[in-house]
Amino acid sequence: MDRPHISASIDDLETALEEATSHANNVRLDEIAFELTFRKTSRARELALHLGELRAASRDKPINTAPSHSARGTVTRAAGPAATTVKRRPTAEQEAAIAAFRNGGSTKINAYAGTGKTSTLELIAHASPKSGQYIAFNRSIVAEAKGRFPTSVNCSTTHGLAFRATPTDLRTNSGKMTGKTSSNQLAEILGLTKLWRVDKDHSLQPRSQAFLILDTIRRFAQSADDDILPKHVPHHGSLLTASLDTLGEVERFAVKGAKHVWGRMTDHADLVPLGHDGYLKLWALSRPQIASDFILLDEAQDTNPAVLEVLRQQSSQLVYVGDRYQQIYEWRGAVNAMEQIATEETVRLTLSFRFGRGIADAASRVLAELGEGVPLTGNADLQSRVGHCEPRAILARTNASAMTALVEALNDGRKPHLVGGNREMMEMLRGVQDLKEGNPSTVAEFFGFQNWDEVVRFTDTPEGEHLLTFVNLVQSRGERQLMWALNRTVEEEECDLVISTAHKAKGREWRTVRLMDDFLKSRPARVSDPGSKLKQEQDRAAELRLFYVALTRARDVVDIPDPLFAQFGLHTSGARQAPGTIPPANEGRTKQPTSPAPTKTEPWAPPSNWSPPQRGPQLVRETPPAKAAKPTPKKGFFRRLFDL
Numbered sequence: 344m345d346r347p348h349i350s351a352s353i354d355d356l357e358t359a360l361e362e363a364t365s366h367a368n369n370v371r372l373d374e375i376a377f378e379l380t381f382r383k384t385s386r387a388r389e390l391a392l393h394l395g396e397l398r399a400a401s402r403d404k405p406i407n408t409a410p411s412h413s414a415r416g417t418v419t420r421a422a423g424p425a426a427t428t429v430k431r432r433p434t435a436e437q438e439a440a441i442a443a444f445r446n447g448g449s450t451k452i453n454a455y456a457g458t459g460k461t462s463t464l465e466l467i468a469h470a471s472p473k474s475g476q477y478i479a480f481n482r483s484i485v486a487e488a489k490g491r492f493p494t495s496v497n498c499s500t501t502h503g504l505a506f507r508a509t510p511t512d513l514r515t516n517s518g519k520m521t522g523k524t525s526s527n528q529l530a531e532i533l534g535l536t537k538l539w540r541v542d543k544d545h546s547l548q549p550r551s552q553a554f555l556i557l558d559t560i561r562r563f564a565q566s567a568d569d570d571i572l573p574k575h576v577p578h579h580g581s582l583l584t585a586s587l588d589t590l591g592e593v594e595r596f597a598v599k600g601a602k603h604v605w606g607r608m609t610d611h612a613d614l615v616p617l618g619h620d621g622y623l624k625l626w627a628l629s630r631p632q633i634a635s636d637f638i639l640l641d642e643a644q645d646t647n648p649a650v651l652e653v654l655r656q657q658s659s660q661l662v663y664v665g666d667r668y669q670q671i672y673e674w675r676g677a678v679n680a681m682e683q684i685a686t687e688e689t690v691r692l693t694l695s696f697r698f699g700r701g702i703a704d705a706a707s708r709v710l711a712e713l714g715e716g717v718p719l720t721g722n723a724d725l726q727s728r729v730g731h732c733e734p735r736a737i738l739a740r741t742n743a744s745a746m747t748a749l750v751e752a753l754n755d756g757r758k759p760h761l762v763g764g765n766r767e768m769m770e771m772l773r774g775v776q777d778l779k780e781g782n783p784s785t786v787a788e789f790f791g792f793q794n795w796d797e798v799v800r801f802t803d804t805p806e807g808e809h810l811l812t813f814v815n816l817v818q819s820r821g822e823r824q825l826m827w828a829l830n831r832t833v834e835e836e837e838c839d840l841v842i843s844t845a846h847k848a849k850g851r852e853w854r855t856v857r858l859m860d861d862f863l864k865s866r867p868a869r870v871s872d873p874g875s876k877l878k879q880e881q882d883r884a885a886e887l888r889l890f891y892v893a894l895t896r897a898r899d900v901v902d903i904p905d906p907l908f909a910q911f912g913l914h915t916s917g918a919r920q921a922p923g924t925i926p927p928a929n930e931g932r933t934k935q936p937t938s939p940a941p942t943k944t945e946p947w948a949p950p951s952n953w954s955p956p957q958r959g960p961q962l963v964r965e966t967p968p969a970k971a972a973k974p975t976p977k978k979g980f981f982r983r984l985f986d987l
Contacts, residue, residue: 346374346377346378346381347374347378348374348375348378349378349381351378351521353382353384353386353387353390354482354619355517355521356375356378356379356382356387356390357390357482358502358503358506358521358619359371359375359517359521360372360375360390360393360394361503361506362506362507362514363375372394375394376391376394379391379394384764384834385834385835385836393486431462433466434459434694436458436690436691436692436693436694437459437462437463437466437692439690440452440463440466440467440690440692441466441467441470443688443689443690444467444470444471444637444660444662444688445470445471446687446688447660448660448686448687448688449660449661449662449663449686449687449688450661450662450663450686450687450688450689450690451663451664451681451684451686451688451689451690452662452663452664452665452689452690452691452692453665453666453667453681453689453690453691453692454664454665454666454691454692455666455668455692455693455695455706455710455719456666456669456695456697456706456719456891456892456895457695457696457697457698457852457895458692458693458694458695458696459692459696460641460642460664460665460666460692461479461484461487461488461491461641463664463692464477464639464641464662464664465488465491465492467639467662468492468493468495468496468639469492469493471495471636471637472495473495473636473637474495474496474497474634474635474636474637475492475495475496475497475635475636475637475638475639476496476497476499476504476633476635476637476638476639476659477492477496477497477498477499477639477641478499478500478501478504478638478639478640478641479498479500479640479641479642480500480501480642480645480646481500481642481850482500484641484642484850485498485499485500485503488641496639497635501623501650502619502622502623504626504631504633505622505623505625505626505627506520506622508626508629508631509622509625509626510611512611513611513617513622513625516611518616519611519614519616519617520616520617520618520622521616521618521619522616522617522618523616523618524557524615524616524618525785526550526551526553526554526557526785527550527553528553529553529556529557529604529615530549530550530552530553532615533553533556533600533603533604535549535552535553536549537549539552539596541585541589541592541593542585542586542588542589542592544581544584544585545581545582545585545589545791546791546793547593547783547791548782548783548793550782550783550785551783551785551790551791552596552600554785554790555576555577555593555596555597555600555790556597556600556601556604557604558577558579558787559571559575559576559577559597559598559600559601560575560601560604560605560608560620560621561620562575562576562577563575563601563605563624564620564621564623564624564649565620565624565647565648565649566647566648566649567627567648567649567651567652569628571598571601571602571605572598573591573594573595573598575598575601576593576594576597576598577787577790578590579787579788579790579791580787580788580789580790580791580792580801581790581791581792581797581801582790582791583806583807584801584804584806608621609621609625623649623650624649626653627649627650627652627653630653630656631653632656632657632658633657633659635659636659636660637659637660637661637662638654638657638659638660638661638662639662639664640654640661640662640663640664640665641664641665642664642665642669642850643663643664643665643680643681643684644665644666644667644669644670644679644680644681645665645669645670645671645672645680646665646678646680647678648678651678651680651683651684661686663680663681663684663686664692665680665681666681667679667681667682668709668710668713668715668888668891669849669888669891669892670888671845671846671849671885671888671889671892672846673885691717693717693718693719693720694720694722695719695720695721695722695895696722697722697725697852697895697898698721698722698725698727698895698897698898698899699721699722699723699724699725699726699727699728700721700723700727701721701726701727701728701729702721702727702728702729702894702895702897702901703718703719703720703721703727704718704721705729705894705901705903705911706719706891706894706895707719708911709887709890709891709894709911710891712887712911713884713887713888713891719895725898725899726899727897727898727899727900727901728899728900729900729901729902729903730900730902731902732855732857732899732900732901732902733855734840734853734855734856734857734902735840735841735853735854735855735856736840736841736842736843736848736851736853736855736856736857736896737752737840737841737842737843737856737857737858737859738843738844738845738848738856738857738858738859738893738896739842739843739844739845739858739859739861740844740845740859740861740862740864740886740889740890740893741812741813741844741861742767742768742771742813742844743812743813743816743861744812744859744860744861745761745768745842745843745844745859746768746816746825746828746829747816747859748842748859749761749828749829749832749842750820750825750828752840752842753828753831757839757840758833758837758838758839758840759831759832759833759838759839759840759841759842760832760833760834760835760837760838760840760841760842761829761832761842761843762835762841762842762843762844762847762848762851763843763844763847765829765830765832768825768829769826769829770786771786771788771813772817772822772825772826772829774786774788774789775789775795775817775822776822778792778793778794778795778797778798779794779795779822781793781794788810788813798810798814799814799818802814809864812861841853845862845889845890845892845893845896846889848892848893848896849892851896852896852897852898853896853897853898854897854898854899854900855897855899855900855901855902856893856896856897856900856901856902857901857902858890858893858894858901858902858903858904858907859904860904860906860907862886862889862890862893862904862907863886863887863890863907863910864886890907
């Protein structure tokens with residue numbers, strides 16, 4: 344049997360499965376099932392299991408359970424009876440959310456970490472016999488919701504809604520819909536062959552010119568704008584030090600090129616792929632009306648402006664649930680919808696089901712720094728603490744620090760799993776290789792640099808300080824050694840330690856978590872920016888939100904670096920624990936992992952017209968347990984390689 348989906352990513356396979364299911368296309372389902380037998384990741388196994396469940400269900404009823412669609416892309420669905428019932432009793436806060444929904448107006452639910460956002464929407468869905476539409480960005484959340492929500496509520500990702508509403512002449516061409524165009528391919532398509540010297544200090548190779556055009560289109564696609572504008576042009580890498588005149592020249596080039604390429608992407612007869620962001624933008628520009636009595640938006644804080652504008656135009660009752668302090672994707676085009684949305688009803692969820700008072704109190708300190716006066720309440724039935732622990736998961740702010748933890752874990756004979764896989768980090772290291780060979784890189788952080796030495800020099804500037812940890816890591820370890828380490832990771836079910844960035848850990852939880860020492864190190868604003876002070880305040884708030892997300896991933900124990908403890912007015916009781924290494928499996932803690940050559944940052948000062956709410960009593964960090972005698976560590980592959 345041929346493999347027509349051999350080049351498809353797991354995201355593409357999931358989209359194809361959803362489309363084939365909605366059209367009862369058994370031939371396509373057979374192809375997808377066959378392709379999944381060659382994929383060995385846990386996500387592929389989950390997708391294969393889901394496909395098997397769909398086919399088992401199809402023996403008793405038609406497989407096409409997705410809503411039908413009109414030519415305009417409107418979702419149409421008749422209300423049906425509930426397929427499930429909610430057995431748990433709502434909390435007082437959840438009862439208030441249900442009551443607000445029953446009033447018939449739009450509702451905003453401000454929900455802290457672990458307070459049951461999706462569960463509350465499930466309760467709301469079961470409280471109404473009307474037809475509803477549940478929307479989330481994450482596919483796994485939607486897959487789980489389909490088994491919990493009543494049949495009168497359709498559950499879908501925003502991309503799923505957009506895909507099914509795309510015109511048939513585009514949707515039937517899977518390559519056109521979900522394919523990707525690389526920077527090299529676009530440069531060839533556009534005939535970009537010459538170096539563009541913008542000024543004496545900035546020049547762009549053809550590959551970099553194409554990357555700039557593609558990234559401009561991506562930012563436009565995620566915006567609420569109808570046209571491509573200069574504000575959609577990104578200022579990456581070397582452009583952070585460019586003059587306003589140079590930036591204006593770059594923006595004019597990028598806007599002109601992006602408009603040309605976008606026109607080809609939306610032409611069904613042209614071979615340039617539309618891509619996932621592209622068909623979502625087409626859907627948004629069509630001003631769709633979602634034919635449901637009510638719409639439930641989960642994790643609303645991360646909604647991009649394009650989707651938010653679609654929802655603003657709906658005539659249905661809207662319910663937004665999200666945590667304004669978990670908005671950590673502004674770099675991807677998301678806006679903090681929970682701050683921008685105006686609704687008739689507003690309620691709160693402050694009681695966490697995930698952890699107890701110890702972690703909740705620490706998180707409330709971070710919320711206070713963000714200006715929040717309502718604390719997070721811990722679950723009285725759970726015993727949680729802030730203190731030393733043997734971590735199940737180690738979380739880092741940056742990819743560089745996550746790689747540091749990975750190398751140390753391998754060196755101590757651990758079997759680490761990297762959340763989200765190694766592709767993003769591998770791309771950064773391949774970018775290093777490209778630059779060392781004198782070729783431009785399509786990694787955003789390296790944009791516009793002609794070689795690796797330019798990147799190294801860039802880290803000596805205020806604009807390039809955010810790359811210093813990564814550059815130090817590459818200089819000390821070498822990109823080949825780091826790539827080897829990334830290839831030594833295992834699946835999560837086989838690991839004895841989970842390593843993740845805080846961004847990829849969002850939505851996840853573990854029993855014990857340790858945070859690395861790179862949190863709250865803001866990326867500096869442009870020196871020439873007259874709004875630099877405001878930018879620094881915004882960056883500080885973004886860093887605090889990311890720290891809050893990382894802090895609230897633990898259920899039982901979270902281990903916070905001592906400098907952060909002091910920064911939030913906390914203190915350690917008892918003797919400090921001596922430094923060592925990441926603990927071997929089944930042993931106590933011996934080291935707080937640290938990133939190489941940490942950089943110094945200036946202390947942050949809040950605006951003169953702002954002060955945080957009054958803090959409660961001082962938290963006390965538990966004294967670490969007495970350190971047991973440490974056995975001779977098992978040699979990891981770096982020790983064996985260099986005979987250390």
